Amino acid sequence: MTPSSGGSPVDPWWRSAVFYQVYPRSFADSDGDGVGDLGGLRDRLGYLEALGVNALWICPITRSPMADGGYDVSDPRDIDPLFGDIDTLREVIAEAHRRGIRVTMDLVPNHTSDQHPWFAAALAAGPGSAERARYFFRDGRGPDGSEPPNNWPSIFGGPAWTRVTESDGRPGQWYLHTFAREQPDLNWDNPEVAADFERTLRFWLERGIDGFRIDVAHGMAKPPGLPDMDPVPTGMFHLEDDDYRFNNPGVHDIHRRIRKVMDEYPEAVTIGEVWVNDNVRFGEYVRPDELHLAFNFKLAETGFDAAEIRSAIDNSIQAVTWVGASATWTLSNHDVEREVTRYGGGPVGVARARAMILLELALPGAVFLYNGSELGLPNVDDLPEEVLRDPVWERSGHTERGRDGCRVPIPWEGDRPPFGFTTGQSWLPIPPEWAELTVRAQSERPDSTLSLYRSALVLRSRRSEFAVQDVVWRHGPADCLVFERGGLVCVLNASAAPVPLPPGELLLASAPLADGRLPANAAAWLV
Numbered sequence: 001m002t003p004s005s006g007g008s009p010v011d012p013w014w015r016s017a018v019f020y021q022v023y024p025r026s027f028a029d030s031d032g033d034g035v036g037d038l039g040g041l042r043d044r045l046g047y048l049e050a051l052g053v054n055a056l057w058i059c060p061i062t063r064s065p066m067a068d069g070g071y072d073v074s075d076p077r078d079i080d081p082l083f084g085d086i087d088t089l090r091e092v093i094a095e096a097h098r099r100g101i102r103v104t105m106d107l108v109p110n111h112t113s114d115q116h117p118w119f120a121a122a123l124a125a126g127p128g129s130a131e132r133a134r135y136f137f138r139d140g141r142g143p144d145g146s147e148p149p150n151n152w153p154s155i156f157g158g159p160a161w162t163r164v165t166e167s168d169g170r171p172g173q174w175y176l177h178t179f180a181r182e183q184p185d186l187n188w189d190n191p192e193v194a195a196d197f198e199r200t201l202r203f204w205l206e207r208g209i210d211g212f213r214i215d216v217a218h219g220m221a222k223p224p225g226l227p228d229m230d231p232v233p234t235g236m237f238h239l240e241d242d243d244y245r246f247n248n249p250g251v252h253d254i255h256r257r258i259r260k261v262m263d264e265y266p267e268a269v270t271i272g273e274v275w276v277n278d279n280v281r282f283g284e285y286v287r288p289d290e291l292h293l294a295f296n297f298k299l300a301e302t303g304f305d306a307a308e309i310r311s312a313i314d315n316s317i318q319a320v321t322w323v324g325a326s327a328t329w330t331l332s333n334h335d336v337e338r339e340v341t342r343y344g345g346g347p348v349g350v351a352r353a354r355a356m357i358l359l360e361l362a363l364p365g366a367v368f369l370y371n372g373s374e375l376g377l378p379n380v381d382d383l384p385e386e387v388l389r390d391p392v393w394e395r396s397g398h399t400e401r402g403r404d405g406c407r408v409p410i411p412w413e414g415d416r417p418p419f420g421f422t423t424g425q426s427w428l429p430i431p432p433e434w435a436e437l438t439v440r441a442q443s444e445r446p447d448s449t450l451s452l453y454r455s456a457l458v459l460r461s462r463r464s465e466f467a468v469q470d471v472v473w474r475h476g477p478a479d480c481l482v483f484e485r486g487g488l489v490c491v492l493n494a495s496a497a498p499v500p501l502p503p504g505e506l507l508l509a510s511a512p513l514a515d516g517r518l519p520a521n522a523a524a525w526l527v
Contacts (some may be wrong), residue, residue, distance in 0.1 A: 012213070013102070014269040014292060015326040016466070017054040018361075018457060019368045023082055023334045024061055026409040027371055029422035036409065036421070038084035042092045044412075045099055047439065051374060051450075052457030055102040056273070057213050059334060061089070062108075065115045067182035068391050069334075069407075070106075071215060072113035076200045081112055086207070091163050093208040102210035104269065109197050109254075110216040111183040119184055123164060127173055135184050136176035136222065137164075148174055151228045152245055157395035160245070176226070178219060178245050180391045188220045188254055198261050205265045212259075216286050217291065219271030221250030241278050255290040264294075269293065271328070273365075279319040286325035293366055294320075300336050304343045304352045304521070306479045308492040313363065317471065327329070327365035331356055332373055339408050341379035348521060350376050354452055354510035355492055355523035359458050359481070362490035362525060364469040369453075372410050376449035377438050379405040380428075387428060394465075404428060413440035445510075455508055456525075463488070465527065473503070489526045492516045499524060 028040025038061065048056070060070030070080065079085050096103050104506035112119060118134050125131035127139075140147035140163065148161035155178060162181045166172035176185045201212070221314045222245075229244040241247060255272070262268050274294040278281040285294045296319060298312035316327050331339045331353070343352035353376060360367055378522045383404055384392075390402025408428045412420035417430040419438050435441065442448035460466050468486025476482035479495035482502065493499050503527035506513075511522040518524050 012269075012292075013054070013267065013430060014271075014366060016364070016384045017102075017366050018052070018460070019057050019104070019271075019366065020048055020053040021057045021059065021333060021361065021368055021370045023059045023153045023371055023407055025401050025427060026407050027413070029424070029426075032423040034418075034424040034427045035082055038092050040078070042088065042095055045092070045095050045101065048166075049099040049254040051454060053101065053141070054307065054459060055104060055210065058095060058103065058105045060108065060215075065113055065182065067113070068180050069307075069389070071108050072110050072111070072115075072180065072183045074113040074117075076107065076197075077203045090207065097208070103208070104213060104271065105204065105209055105210040106215055106461050107197075107200065107204075107212045108188070108215040109188075110219045111177065111179065111185045114182045114184055119361070122175075126165065126166060132173075134187055136187055136226070137173045138176070138226070145173075146171070149176075150226050151231075152176070152178070152226075153232065154395065155415045156391050157397075157400075168223045170467065176222075178246060180395065182391075185222070185224075186220070194254070194257055197258070201258065201261045201265075205268055208269065210268035211262075211271065211292075212507040214270055214291070215254070216246075216273045217285065217294070218247045218251060218276055218347060220254050221248040223248050230480075235374040241281060242252070246318075247276050247281060250290050251292060252284060259289050259291070271295065279315065279419065281321075283323045284317045286320055287323050293326060293328050294318075294484060295330065295368070297330065297336075299356075299360065300330055300332060300339075302357070304494055306492065307479050309359070309492070309494070310473070310481055313471070317364075327363065328368065329360045329363055330363060330368040330370070331360060332365065332370045332406065333368070334370065334407055335403055336378045336406065338370075338375055339373065339378055341381070345378060349378065350449065351519075352520040353519055354449055356455065358456060358508065358510050359490055359492050361460050362466075362483075362485060362488060364466075364471065364485065370406075374450050374453040375411070375439065375442060377408075377410075377434070377437060380431055381405045383428065389428070411435075411438040413438050450510075452510060459507060459525070463527075476502075487527055490523065491518055491526070492523045493520055496520050499502065 027034045027036040028044045029036050030039030063075035063080045063084045064070045093103050122131040123151050140146050141147040148159045152160040154160040157444050160178055161174040163174045164172050269292045272283050272291040272294040285291050296316045298316050300307045302312045320327050340349040343349045353389050388404050391402050392400050392402035409421040409426045411434045414420050415435045418426040440452035464488040465488035472484045475481040477499040481492040483500040498514050498519050501518050507525040509524040511519045
């Protein structure tokens with residue numbers, strides 16, 4: 001099922017792997033339609049091998065009407081024609097395995113598309129039917145049922161309920177959608193739902209997939225009776241631990257059932273998207289009989305401040321240590337602002353992003369890199385309104401631009417858009433000023449961000465210091481962080497002035513030293 005593992009039963013491959021997140025529509029296009037696809041990924045696997053990553057996480061490629069970038073799934077056991085077909089995915093898997101790269105993919109268990117056959121059957125079958133029991137259909141409140149069944153908001157804005165028109169033409173029941181109205185929530189109390197998801201897991205594992213990123217892994221279970229909740233801000237990342245839409249106790253039985261299937265494939269991995277603040281409740285998701293890994297977004301939510309960064313690191317390690325799990329680290333993904341922009345933009349943002357990748361790669365655990373971060377790409381926040389695709393834009397009444405700014409396609413080569421991404425017109429426009437950020441341009445510069453990533457990943461894969469799991473904090477200058485891991489010393493200078501480095505041999509620095517001192521907004525590795 002998978003290529004041979006470099007680890008052992010005590011140290012599985014995924015515990016310290018570097019995963020590369022592929023947002024497929026923005027990575028590489030092979031057929032000229034302007035949208036990235038599996039053929040483009042297959043053709044660029046040599047680039048990813050040279051980069052030095054261990055595994056891929058491919059964002060949704062299953063069949064979908066694309067109301068939310070593929071996270072609205074109409075058939076979880078087929079590939080959407082926009083990206084290719086199952087045979088093309090097999091080619092990607094085979095070629096990746098030949099290059100020593102494992103392949104994981106997104107699965108979406110919390111909801112389906114409103115175009116899924118199950119949902120079409122639910123609409124046709126009517127109230128009280130077995131078909132509707134796969135979802136959350138409820139009568140509305142008020143004398144005529146014209147008010148939603150509870151006060152839950154959708155993550156994308158507006159109520160989390162939409163009323164349907166029944167077969168006789170009259171307004172009828174409401175269905176729950178925590179996200180867009182095109183994404184009706186599944187009822188995991190229904191045995192059919194769990195059984196179908198198990199079938200999906202085995203379908204892809206038997207075709208060579210090495211594991212799954214589980215979307216909204218904290219969201220499948222709902223509280224009994226679906227009670228009203230306290231008002232909360234609407235948005236992807238304004239989540240509290242007492243939010244009734246997420247993190248209900250029943251979710252852990254769901255993950256235990258999933259883990260039993262995964263244990264039939266001992267080298268496969270599940271990685272949960274888990275937005276939980278409390279360390280104990282977060283750690284519960286990665287107990288030995290649940291998820292293998294869970295995304296911790298603390299670093300992606302933290303500014304370039306030494307005290308905040310140290311707190312995020314300590315918090316992330318503590319959250320999983322008590323259950324014997326590995327920490328995970330990420331600075332960006334397809335849902336959050338790119339780190340270059342988040343750290344201030346321009347040369348300062350680039351310098352800080354370069355420093356933070358050295359810090360991140362020096363930490364024990366699994367690392368997730370978002371495609372384009374290795375090029376130092378910024379967010380594109382001035383996309384024309386007419387090209388915006390994120391459902392947040394429409395659902396917010398054009399008050400929130402959504403996540404498209406971090407999803408602009410990768411620039412590969414050339415001096416003008418679309419920079420080798422496609423032979424057609426890219427689905428989101430690529431800024432002309434990215435000519436200096438292309439893969440080709442950066443490959444020719446030893447001081448580029450791409451060259452820094454490649455050097456860091458080589459060192460991480462070859463040096464024994466990175467096998468040690470303990471992080472020991474050392475005293476350092478004000479507004480700096482210094483920690484040691486198995487003889488490796490990582491220094492981050494978040495101050496406004498150069499600082500002296502501790503004794504040792506310099507392995508790598510994110511910026512040239514100034515008279516032997518580490519510049520502001522820089523990091524270094526020493527042994």
